[in-house]
Amino acid sequence: MRNPHRWTVAALAVSIPAAALIGGCADPRPPTPTKTLVGFVTPDNETICSGHLGGALWGGVPEQPRIGCYRNLSSLPKPSIAGCSMGMGRFGGAASLGPDWVTTGLCASQSPFLDDTASYPRTEVGDVIAIGGGRCAVAAVDTVTCHLGANGFTLSPTVVTPDGRDRTAAG
Structure with missing residues (x-):
C-alpha cells in the first residue's frame, strides 16, 4: 500500500537571465542608438529633447546640461527651483x-533650446537616439528614457523619474 504522506520532489531546470542574478535587474539604459540627432520630438508631438540647450535653468543647476527634455502638456506640478526669478x-x-x-x-x-525645434524630426516608438553624448529611447508615444553615463531619467505625461545623482535644487 502506498503511503499518502510521502512527497515526491521533481527537479525543474529554469533559465534565469544573468542580469537577474547580478543586482536583480536588467541594464536600464537604452540599447545601441539607431539614429544620431541634435534634437527630436516624441510621436505624440508633445515632448521635445535636445542636445543644444541654453537660456534656461534646468533643475536649479547653474551649468548647462548636455541633454534636456521638456513636455509641452504635463500634469506634473510646478516645482520650486533655486534661482528661478519672478517672470520666469x-x-x-x-x-x-x-x-x-x-x-x-x-x-x-x-x-530652453538653442535650435528651432520645429525642424526636429518626429520619432517612432522603439527609436534609440544618440544625442548630447548620451542616448534616449522612445519607450511609448508619450514617454522617453534618456541616459548619459550612469545617470538617466524617464519623462512621461504624468511622471518624471530621475535615476542617478540627482542635483535638482529646490528654491
Missing part, C-alpha cells in the same frame, strides 16, 4: 542630464 515660468514636465548628474524641473523665460 516653472515647468515640472522636464528633466536634464549633465556630465555626472540628472535634474528635474525647468525654469525659463524663453525657449
Whole structure:
C-alpha cells in the first residue's frame, strides 16, 4: 500500500537571465542608438529633447546640461527651483542630464533650446537616439528614457523619474 504522506520532489531546470542574478535587474539604459540627432520630438508631438540647450535653468543647476527634455502638456506640478526669478515660468514636465548628474524641473523665460525645434524630426516608438553624448529611447508615444553615463531619467505625461545623482535644487 502506498503511503499518502510521502512527497515526491521533481527537479525543474529554469533559465534565469544573468542580469537577474547580478543586482536583480536588467541594464536600464537604452540599447545601441539607431539614429544620431541634435534634437527630436516624441510621436505624440508633445515632448521635445535636445542636445543644444541654453537660456534656461534646468533643475536649479547653474551649468548647462548636455541633454534636456521638456513636455509641452504635463500634469506634473510646478516645482520650486533655486534661482528661478519672478517672470520666469516653472515647468515640472522636464528633466536634464549633465556630465555626472540628472535634474528635474525647468525654469525659463524663453525657449530652453538653442535650435528651432520645429525642424526636429518626429520619432517612432522603439527609436534609440544618440544625442548630447548620451542616448534616449522612445519607450511609448508619450514617454522617453534618456541616459548619459550612469545617470538617466524617464519623462512621461504624468511622471518624471530621475535615476542617478540627482542635483535638482529646490528654491
